[in-house]
Amino acid sequence: ATPISLVIASGKLARRGVVVKEASALESLAKVEVVLLDKTGTLTEGRPCVAGMQPAPGWSAAAVLKLAAAAEAESPHPYAAAVREEARRRGLVPPAADNRIEWTGYGVAADCAEGRIAVGGRQLAQQERWSGMKRAEDFAAIREAQGETVLFVALGRDCIGALALGDRLKRESPEAVQALRMAGLDVWLATGDSAGPAAAAAREAGIVRWKGGMLPEDKLQQIRALQRQGRVVAMAGDGWNDAPALAAADAGFAMAGGTDAALDAGHVALLRPSLTGIHGAIAASRLTMRNIK
Ligand code: ADP
Ligand code: MG
Structure with missing residues (x-):
């Protein structure tokens, strides 16, 4: 049976617009070490x-x-x-x-x-x-x-x-990235866009590791490669191009307002357009899992 604390944590997150589709996702969230972020529509407004x-x-x-x-x-x-x-x-x-x-x-x-x-x-x-x-x-x-x-x-x-x-960064993106880094997480930018825009967005958002020119399959392979190194990976994206990677990640965050494919593939839906919900979900999960143990 699902421990009641997981249910309570899910309810609290839902009120903040973070909807956890499966309780198991809330458990893996506590172990996440790397967060891969898509650029267009995720880190940026997506209204170029x-x-x-x-x-x-x-x-x-x-x-x-x-x-x-x-x-x-x-x-x-x-x-x-x-x-x-x-x-x-x-x-x-x-x-x-x-x-x-x-x-x-x-x-x-x-x-x-x-x-x-x-x-x-x-x-x-x-x-x-x-x-x-x-x-x-x-x-x-x-x-x-x-x-x-x-x-x-x-x-x-x-x-x-x-x-x-x-295309402009979402107003909260730099702050959301900083919160993740302060929580000890590695933040990566993975985008299908080319090197110039990828580097510029990474710099503005405070992300050190970025990679451009990635096809949907490349984002997926990047996640698999990290997982083979034994790392627990979260991914956030909004597009159908992100769907394979979202499904393969230990925790996939789908941005609401993105495509249905992403929402279907993700384990957690961010109903508010900002990335701050990712840190909120990870923090809540860490707290809950500590209480369960
Ligand atoms: P991102 O990872 O930034 O969301 P995508 O994977 O959706 O980017 O797209 C990667 C690249 O493919 C874009 O930068 C663009 O050059 C090209 N592209 C994809 N879809 C279109 C389209 N409908 N019209 C023009 N170019 C497109
Ligand atoms: Mg996108």
Whole structure:
């Protein structure tokens, strides 16, 4: 039977917006040593906006944005919402598109009258061997150094431009990270975003160990590798790209407002958008487990 103290602790946490799905998660929480944090939507607001654009020669920013918005029309990714919002703000109506595809952790593509449009990160551009990347890459180097995320846009295999997206840390993120470190935990940032934005977010949040360019599978393998070293690992994320890692972690924290896949995979749901609930849950668990023993 579940010790009554676990039930009481769960109730207290629930009132603070931390919902423990299984009592066993509350037990493993006390032993957690490493906390892996996703970036977009977890450490950051996850409401990025288009902060700058660089069309390829012969292209206007408006034309590139319109096509990008057509490809992103149905994607649930926060970057897709940012691209659509900027097009709307400029009064641009994206052309109709079909044959949509979304490569998790890479980007999207769709067919419209002009041809096949793709939008995604550097890995997508490299994998698909897009040409005419020079100007977009020069732009990306500058914007990524500022901590922005750059998306590349292609028509067929020709790069027609790049978009820079800015996203802010959640106000409580640095404080939440500090609380975890004070509790003796190792905090890691694991993101699908590239090195520039990863480093900038880590620096701002006070995280020493970070890794960018991680696919969903890489986040999962990172957790498994730590577990093989005998370490007890918690993971926090919001996206479907985080779901495999959330399920594999000893304690998976899913941010409410994220995707259902993450909520299903996680063991603990954070109903408030901030990360402070992670420290709260670990502290409550340590206290409870001490009382049980
Ligand atoms: P994070 O770990 O920061 O939440 P993701 O794994 O969701 O990031 O995405 C990793 C990278 O894949 C993004 O930085 C972006 O370059 C690309 N990407 C993923 N989905 C999309 C999309 N819908 N549109 C454009 N690019 C995308
Ligand atoms: Mg995310």
